[in-house]
Amino acid sequence: MANIHTPIPLLKLNDGTSIPMLAYGTGTAWYKPPSVEESKIDRPTVEGVKTAIKLGYYHLDGAEVYKTEPELGLGIKESGVPRDQLYVVTKVNQNIADIHSAIRASLKKLQLDYVDLYLIHQPFFAEGSEAKLQEAWAAMEQVKADGLAKSIGVSNYYQSDLEATLATAKVVPAINQIEFHPYLQHGGLLEFHRKHGIATSAYGPLTPATRSKGGPVDEYLGSLAKKYAVTEGEILLRWCVDQDVVTITTSGKEQRLSDYLRSMTFKLTPTEVKEIKDLGEQKHFRAFWQNKFAADDKS
Ligand SMILES: NC(=O)C1=CN([C@@H]2O[C@H](COP(=O)(O)OP(=O)(O)OC[C@H]3O[C@@H](n4cnc5c(N)ncnc54)[C@H](O)[C@@H]3O)[C@@H](O)[C@H]2O)C=CC1
Numbered sequence: 001m002a003n004i005h006t007p008i009p010l011l012k013l014n015d016g017t018s019i020p021m022l023a024y025g026t027g028t029a030w031y032k033p034p035s036v037e038e039s040k041i042d043r044p045t046v047e048g049v050k051t052a053i054k055l056g057y058y059h060l061d062g063a064e065v066y067k068t069e070p071e072l073g074l075g076i077k078e079s080g081v082p083r084d085q086l087y088v089v090t091k092v093n094q095n096i097a098d099i100h101s102a103i104r105a106s107l108k109k110l111q112l113d114y115v116d117l118y119l120i121h122q123p124f125f126a127e128g129s130e131a132k133l134q135e136a137w138a139a140m141e142q143v144k145a146d147g148l149a150k151s152i153g154v155s156n157y158y159q160s161d162l163e164a165t166l167a168t169a170k171v172v173p174a175i176n177q178i179e180f181h182p183y184l185q186h187g188g189l190l191e192f193h194r195k196h197g198i199a200t201s202a203y204g205p206l207t208p209a210t211r212s213k214g215g216p217v218d219e220y221l222g223s224l225a226k227k228y229a230v231t232e233g234e235i236l237l238r239w240c241v242d243q244d245v246v247t248i249t250t251s252g253k254e255q256r257l258s259d260y261l262r263s264m265t266f267k268l269t270p271t272e273v274k275e276i277k278d279l280g281e282q283k284h285f286r287a288f289w290q291n292k293f294a295a296d297d298k299s
């Protein structure tokens with residue numbers, strides 16, 4: 001991979017492959033609501049993907065549930081960048097009961113032969129059944145064995161979901177994609193990931209500067225933004241990367257996407273990383289899947 005001109009570094013995964021540490025997402029700002037037909041191509045979404053690739057984003061995050069796989073595939077095709085220079089991720093959600101068909105349907109929509117990373121989008125489908133988590137993971141292992149995904153992983157898994165999965169896994173999940181920012185640090189989950197060689201990726205990384213502004217990290221983020229001559233958002237992206245956490249953001253604004261790339265060109269000191277961590281722990285905020293995680297859950 002990678003002749004593409006980009007400042008985004010790679011992180012080595014437990015299966016020997018490497019993942020770009022900053023990704024462009026095609027969910028949140030872009031997903032099609034239930035009223036919109038998936039087959040109706042949304043040109044702004046296609047153009048968003050092309051802009052991201054043009055700027056140097058080569059890790060592209062998609063999902064079955066966003067209904068934007070056709071736009072992601074078209075954006076990749078129209079970008080003219082060779083497939084092997086891009087890192088494409090998608091996730092299974094609705095068709096979790098038939099992962100074999102789900103990956104094939106996703107690849108068809110993406111117009112690709114394989115994805116770099118395929119994720120189980122959430123563990124809630126299993127309703128607490130370890131057997132269901134294990135059965136789904138065995139199907140993911142088959143996807144990898146069939147060459148349809150180079151790496152396989154999970155998303156929104158608790159430690160207990162990972163423990164159940166690992167109990168019968170032949171392949172250790174490469175990554176757990178979770179909501180991660182100073183107001184949602186998940187207690188010991190990242191340490192558990194490290195112990196088992198599972199990488200962490202963060203969605204919603206800008207949350208303290210966007211969805212949950214007005215909190216204990218504001219002032220300190222402001223002072224670091226001044227010090228490094230960047231925005232508070234870029235400090236938050238860097239805070240993830242400096243903890244070896246792959247980070248996924250998005251925007252329809254080219255200038256913002258371009259600015260985010262600056263976060264790949266400086267480094268916070270260990271003291272600054274810790275200060276943001278400590279300040280962030282004074283507040284708890286979860287932006288996604290609130291109706292699925294227990295109301296009092298902070299992990
Ligand atoms: N696995 C999962 O369950 C989930 C995965 N994701 C993935 O992660 C990607 C990124 O997620 P986000 O939460 O959107 O990332 P994010 O926390 O980086 O937020 C990006 C959003 O913040 C907005 N923004 C940026 N700067 C702003 C400012 N100064 N003021 C106001 N708004 C500002 C952007 O326009 C964009 O809509 C998604 O597109 C999707 O691919 C997202 C949610 C759940």
Ligand SMILES: O=CCc1c[nH]c2ccccc12
Nearest residue numbers: 027028031063065066288289
């Ligand atoms: O993956 C992000 C959060 C999410 C969960 N369900 C949906 C449906 C449509 C867009 C985003 C999401």
